[in-house]
Amino acid sequence: MKYWDIAKAAGLATAITVMGATAVTAQDEPGDGVSVKSARPSWDTGWFTTEIYNELLRELGYEVSDPVTLDNPAFYQSVAQGDVDYWVEGWFPLHNTYEDTFTNGAEVVGMVAEGGALQGYLVDKKSAEEYDITSLEDFKRDEVKEAFDSNGDGKADMVACPPGWGCETVIEHHLDAYDLRDHINSIKASYNASMADAISRYNSDEPIFFYTWTPNWTVGVLEPGVDVVWIEVDHPDLPEDQKELEDATEMAGVEGCVDDPCQMGWPANDIQPVANSEFLSENPAARTLLEEASIPIGDIFAQNATMNEGEDSEDDIKRHAQEWIENNRDAVDGWLEEARAAAN
Template sequence: MMKNLFLSAVVSSLVLTGANAAFSALPGEGVTVKPARATWNTGFFQEALVRRGLEQLGYDVEKPKDLQNPIFYKSVTLGDVDYWTNGWFPNHEGQFPKNFYDYADAYGYVVKAGGLQGYLVSKEHVEKYDIKSLDDFKRDEVKEAFDKDGDGKADMTACPPGWGCETVIAHHMDVYDLDDHINPIKASYEAGMASAIAAYRAGEPIFFYTWAPNWTIFKLKPGEDVMWINVPEIIPKESQKSGVDRMTQSGIEGAVSDPIKLGYVVSDIRIVANKKFAEANPAIKKFFELVEIELVDINEQNTRMNAGEKSQKAIEGHVDEWIADNQETWDKWLEEAKKAAQ
């Protein structure tokens, strides 16, 4: 009788031990993941944060490959890479290969409506000259105030040659008949913005293009230091037509009007992954669906990179701090992801 009780206890113990081991096993154990990363550094923080989550779920995550947009979208459909965190929708859709959605998809919203682009002007001078749109730069007193080099045109910090935004700015100069009124400065963007910030601090008028997430609108806060202004009317480029309804946006902080005609397609920042990879890894799929980061947090981190904290070690430190500041949310994401794999 005692022997049978002893054997029963041993068996029960082994069963419980096995159950606990199965429960505690991480869903990613034994699985290698191949991430990619965008070439613009304002997306590096999001990549590092998501990668950290996958590592904490037990996945072996390789060093990300830095890829240009079209190369990534082709690679993810082929399965050469598994995912990236830097999809802009609908802004990137024109760069997708044929049958993209047969092999890949977007998951969750890293930042809903976070991919903003447009034109900003120092708030003091928006109010002084009653500036509402690019059309106001046709007025002589406005051109004179923003003319830095004496050529009779308002100077605007714009995009360097080769950037996608350069072609949109050129389109705006053409369709709104602004070539004789605005001079887009196409030198180094960081140098141009450093000069604009110095001018702002000296009380001078400034006028620039920017996007979000970006350090520029953390240092120059819309609504406090600068204001988003309108384009005169929505005249999309061919590549923008599919997203024309997102070129006008409501609820933008620091806009001169609500809604505001930005002239650029406002994008959602989303994680893009190979479909087979996502379906084979339900914990990853769930984690992708849950990840959401406040735009102000990304802008702040981008500002720190711009100030010199741009090494991978520094970025990983920024991830540590974000997780510590959002521990409850982070833990919930991980627990939900683990449950999805059970």
């Protein structure tokens, strides 16, 4: 074979090799060249899950922006309009109230954590025992209201939810449904700041009363059954968009509840991704990843506790997400394989 024939053959082989490498890369990174606009909720206990999903999308080649922090109403409007592509902090049925806002342009897809998100009302255990508090109804008693009244307005102060949160809607409904407007003052300031104040009062041996959800750092600092207790509602009464779930508000085996089964007043929530429909249609790999991936509720709880202990910077949260991915690499690689297959 002449020199130029050898060179030509070598060039062809090189071209084939390059083409093959390009094909492999395209298969491994179906999101190459696609920008993703992610969002995260205003509650920081959901930032860890956000970072995990964002990092998984990056492993598929997507260019994922740092997430924008949004309250519920702003997110559901933005995702329907395509101003953001997705988040993984849809709480259902709590967020059913936003369905009319997002269903024409976005959809719920996949499951981050199924049925593991509890919600309800707690008081410090010492006060519960001293005043025999077992239900919201007990806050109609004068001696109870006086004990939990820190501003002198004659009402018990309860840490509630900031405006725009899904839990605010349910708490407001409960105040009317159980005739508690004249007895309970719901504090709607920054949740973390309000809980920090409540914990400070608890450490000073003062009564505290608050709403919370799990997973959340609050029940890591104030352990149900030890520091605080879940109290019940007299009967289930939910907003219209959750009425069919009233039978699901009584739960057995709730650690730290005043009774078993415990009438929480809230159904357990699924935590689910919500994404723009056009984005999902154009990116089958991203859709499949959202459908396949999940995170154990205990892992979310553990990370939230770590944040509360001081590892709460943006870099810390990103590191936590990356460590979780590496510690769960077998499962992660399976999800990524399914996502890549969906793109072919």
